[in-house]
Amino acid sequence: xxxxxxxxxxxxxxxxxxxxxxxxxxxxxxxxxxxxxxxxxxxxxxxxxxxxxxxxxxxxxxxxxxxxxxxxxxxxxxxxxxxxxxxxxxxxxxxxxxxxxxxxxxxxxxxxxxxxxxxxxxxxxxxxxxxxxxxxxxxxxxxxxxxxxxxxxxxxxxxxxxxxxxxxxxxxxxxxxxxxxxxxxxxxxxxxxxxxxxxxxxxxxxxxxxxxxxxxxxxxxxxxxxxxxxxxxxxxxxxxxxxxxxx
Amino acid sequence: xxxxxxxxxxxxxxxxxxxxxxxxxxxxxxxxxxxxxxxxxxxxxxxxxxxxxxxxxxxxxxxxxxxxxxxxxxxxxxxxxxxxxxxxxxxxxxxxxxxxxxxxxxxxxxxxxxxxxxxxxxxxxxxxxxxxxxxxxxxxxxxxxxxxxxxxxxxxxxxxxxxxxxxxxxxxxxxxxxxxxxxxxxxxxxxxxxxxxxxxxxxxxxxxxxxxxxxxxxxxxxxxxxxxxxxxxxxxxxxxxxxxxxxxxxxxxxxxxxxxxxxxxxxxxxxxxxxxxxxxxxxxxxxxxxxxxxxxxxxxxxxxxxxxxxxxxxxxxxxxxxxxxxxxxxxxxxxxxxxxxxxxxxxxxxx
Ligand SMILES: Cc1ncc(C[n+]2csc(CCOP(=O)(O)OP(=O)(O)O)c2C)c(N)n1
Ligand code: SF4
Numbered sequence: 182x183x184x185x186x187x188x189x190x191x192x193x194x195x196x197x198x199x200x201x202x203x204x205x206x207x208x209x210x211x212x213x214x215x216x217x218x219x220x221x222x223x224x225x226x227x228x229x230x231x232x233x234x235x236x237x238x239x240x241x242x243x244x245x246x247x248x249x250x251x252x253x254x255x256x257x258x259x260x261x262x263x264x265x266x267x268x269x270x271x272x273x274x275x276x277x278x279x280x281x282x283x284x285x286x287x288x289x290x291x292x293x294x295x296x297x298x299x300x301x302x303x304x305x306x307x308x309x310x311x312x313x314x315x316x317x318x319x320x321x322x323x324x325x326x327x328x329x330x331x332x333x334x335x336x337x338x339x340x341x342x343x344x345x346x347x348x349x350x351x352x353x354x355x356x357x358x359x360x361x362x363x364x365x366x367x368x369x370x371x372x373x374x375x376x377x378x379x380x381x382x383x384x385x386x387x388x389x390x391x392x393x394x395x396x397x398x399x400x401x402x403x404x405x406x407x408x409x410x411x412x413x414x415x416x417x418x419x420x421x422x423x424x425x426x427x428x
Numbered sequence: 429x430x431x432x433x434x435x436x437x438x439x440x441x442x443x444x445x446x447x448x449x450x451x452x453x454x455x456x457x458x459x460x461x462x463x464x465x466x467x468x469x470x471x472x473x474x475x476x477x478x479x480x481x482x483x484x485x486x487x488x489x490x491x492x493x494x495x496x497x498x499x500x501x502x503x504x505x506x507x508x509x510x511x512x513x514x515x516x517x518x519x520x521x522x523x524x525x526x527x528x529x530x531x532x533x534x535x536x537x538x539x540x541x542x543x544x545x546x547x548x549x550x551x552x553x554x555x556x557x558x559x560x561x562x563x564x565x566x567x568x569x570x571x572x573x574x575x576x577x578x579x580x581x582x583x584x585x586x587x588x589x590x591x592x593x594x595x596x597x598x599x600x601x602x603x604x605x606x607x608x609x610x611x612x613x614x615x616x617x618x619x620x621x622x623x624x625x626x627x628x629x630x631x632x633x634x635x636x637x638x639x640x641x642x643x644x645x646x647x648x649x650x651x652x653x654x655x656x657x658x659x660x661x662x663x664x665x666x667x668x669x670x671x672x673x674x675x676x677x678x679x680x681x682x683x684x685x686x687x688x689x690x691x692x693x694x695x696x697x698x699x700x701x702x703x704x705x706x707x708x709x710x711x712x713x714x715x716x717x718x719x720x721x722x723x724x725x726x727x728x729x730x731x732x733x734x735x736x737x738x739x740x741x742x743x744x745x746x747x748x749x750x751x752x753x754x755x756x757x758x759x760x761x762x763x764x765x766x767x768x769x770x771x772x773x774x775x776x777x778x779x
Contacts, residue, residue: 193632224626226496231638238634244624246495247636249518252488255480259492259500260624262450262476267626285488288481 189213191222193242202402204359204392205234208272208301208368213241215373216268221380224267228257230282232274233307251282254289257296268379270297275316276306279339283315286345293350293384297375300341300387302356303394304412311397315339318415323397338415342389346421352384354422358391360409367418383424391416430607435570436461436600438608439529439593440469442577443501447612448527449475450500452489454482454508457541458597459531462503483508487515487528494524495635497623499581503529506547507538509555516590517556520652521637525584527577528562528592531600534735534762542762543596543683548739551594552711559649561656563591563663564710566681570604572708578609583663585618587655594710596735598683598764659712666714667706670696673726674703676774679718679744680733681707684765688733691770701726702774710740718747730754733770735763 188194191213199205216222225243229235230253238245244267248256253271261269278286278300289296305323306312313323313330316338320329330338342356353375357368368390375386391412395405433441440462443451451470453463463479470477476493480486486502493500504512509530519526530551534544549555551564563583567573573595580591624633639645667685670692671677680688685706695702705721707714721727729752732741741756748754757773759765 226624226626228492235638238632238636242632244626244631244633245635246492246624247522247634247638248491249488249514252484252491252515255485255488256492256495258478259450259452259489259494259498260496261492262478262489263493263496263498264625269626284481285485288485292478 189217189222191217191225191241191243193240195240197240198236199233200396202393202395202405203233204303204390205301207359207365208299208390208392209237209240211365211369211372212270212299215369215376219373219376219380221268221376226260226264226267226269228253228260228269228271230271230273230277231308232277234272234274234301235308237272251277251280252285253277253282254285254294254296254298258289258294261294261296265295268297268376270299272299273301274307275300275302275304275314279315279341290345290385290387291348291350293352295379295382295384297379298387299372300389301392302389302416303392303397305394305397307394307397318412340416342387342421345387350385351387351422352424353378353386355420356389356391356416356418358409358413358418360391360406360413391418430605432603433570433606434461434601434603435573435595436531437465438570438574438606439577440465441608442574443527443581444469444473444475445608445611446499446578446581447614447617448499448501448581449473450493450498451476452478452480452486452493452500452502454480454486454504456505456508458533458600459503459505459529461600462529483511484515487512490526491515491519491522491524494519494526495522495623496625497620499617501527501529503531505530506532506535509547509550513550513556516562517558517560518637519590520560520562521558522635523588524590524635525588526590527580527584528590530592530594532594532596534760540762541597543598543735543764544760544762545596545682545684545735546739546760547594548710548734548736551592552713560652561659561711563587563589563659565591565593566708566710567593567595567599568682568685568706570599570602571606573599574606574608587659589655594682596683663709664712664714664716665708666717667708668717669704669706671703671705671721673701675701675726675728677703677705677721677727677730678733678770679705679707679730679740681710681740684733684735687765687767688770690767691774694767694771695774698771700774713743713747715747718744719749722748722751727752731774732756733765734758736760
């Protein structure tokens with residue numbers, strides 16, 4: 182029988198440990214497919230900080246570095262400076278990137294560091310059990326804002342793509358959502374463009390991907406998927422920075 | 429050829445000579461000459477210098493560069509080293525070879541910028557979280573700083589471990605004649621087939637310090653401590669000065685050891701049989717040397733001299749193990765004692 186669909190050759194034959202309905206698995210696959218299509222999958226180093234995807238490197242037949250919470254852009258900077266010909270990416274959650282690691286993120290961006298950040302914005306801390314993230318939307322309940330996020334006590338959510346787009350350093354920043362098949366395909370296109378920019382040595386790229394965490398929000402996977410519409414209203418998808426000017 | 433070198437700049441050039449091509453740092457007094465020097469020197473040798481956004485970022489850049497197989501260094505001073513300690517723990521856990529220089533200053537908190545040795549515990553007892561050690565060198569002259577820099581990179585590679593060099597502004601800012609060794613041949617540096625640098629074949633090399641299964645983690649702890657046992661066996665460095673017939677043994681390291689050596693000479697001139705033990709490695713500690721001297725008939729007492737409220741003295745007491753009395757003389761806050769203070773303490777201090 183002819184095989185019509187399978188994992189990319191970059192992905193190992195091991196079961197993913199993510200919850201049902203979680204977006205991490207989809208994005209893992211997209212990264213593998215993109216790098217395979219670019220024929221760039223032999224020279225890859227992935228940097229995975231703590232978060233639900235801390236073991237991400239186990240799923241790729243590529244070099245992998247585990248990083249401390251928030252420090253992946255700094256670690257990736259070190260890797261890239263030693264191995265400039267390799268494609269180096271970080272894979273970070275929103276707590277990791279936008280809270281404890283904000284300084285590393287902003288400064289890698291403003292240096293125009295030639296790395297790609299894959300930023301999973303699921304609006305919550307998944308790994309530690311559903312605490313409030315810097316991206317949790319107003320009114321949303323998390324285990325450390327059980328009455329819902331209130332701007333008076335918890336402040337406002339951060340829009341990272343918009344913020345980084347104000348910098349001169351980044352080459353390419355886009356926000357996508359894995360809400361539908363079309364959204365997944367758009368995400369794949371964005372990831373490919375980001376890695377192509379890195380390959381062409383154009384500098385820093387980040388794809389912010391709106392994602393689900395059904396476990397953290399105590400939702401059925403199907404409801405979490407539908408609920409993503411709300412996130413997309415607050416975090417509009419689109420290209421926020423492109424030094425080539427494309428949309 | 430010997431040249432007049434400022435301590436900090438000598439260390440920077442010695443790192444270049446040792447094949448270090450990656451440096452990540454953040455400004456803090458009194459170590460600024462190291463990043464300043466390397467900011468122009470690295471580009472000359474096709475190396476990388478980055479002024480990171482913080483010490484936290486700097487040590488994590490070190491972690492990444494070391495993971496990818498680069499010879500890499502960072503430097504800072506006490507408060508900055510505190511910020512680096514999480515990263516140093518990760519480097520130890522993930523077995524990243526790297527060199528960390530602490531031109532330490534007086535604390536706690538923001539403290540002051542004058543010389544101090546209050547970071548001894550942080551350097552030798554871990555500093556960061558978890559069960560780990562760094563090989564720690566404490567030079568007492570600019571030439572020794574240079575020589576130990578070369579050694580530090582080699583030992584970091586040999587043990588796949590972070591190596592720390594600890595000193596203070598006294599040595600960092602002082603100018604002394606020193607000779608930088610010739611440039612190593614970069615092609616002759618150890619090959620690192622474990623390095624996560626990507627390459628033209630499919631392979632999955634992983635650098636990590638996470639071991640979720642307690643069995644795995646305990647095995648990893650044992651693996652690390654086998655390395656530390658080998659360091660204890662092979663890497664101890666210590667200078668004994670006039671100890672053969674000594675009645676009082678002074679113990680001091682780093683810049684203070686120079687002052688203490690002058691005190692030993694003055695005491696000898698006054699017919700008091702003093703000697704000096706100068707640990708050059710703070711970890712592994714020269715315990716055996718002190719054990720031996722504790723049993724030596726002539727020795728009546730030990731005095732530890734430090735620029736702190738008393739930190740290394742605990743390791744001296746552990747080594748001497750109650751066989752002879754151990755006293756302590758220290759100055760803190762950035763005040764550096766003069767030899768006559770030590771002489772007076774030996775003559776008048778507790779027996
Ligand atoms: C210094 C430090 N602080 C806290 C933690 C605990 N911690 C691990 S993952 C995590 C948050 C992960 O959330 P996010 O980055 O949003 O990723 P997700 O799990 O949602 O994919 C936290 C706080 C840690 N490992 N290290
Ligand atoms: S906790 Fe949330 S982010 Fe983590 S694997 Fe489960 S669904 Fe995904």
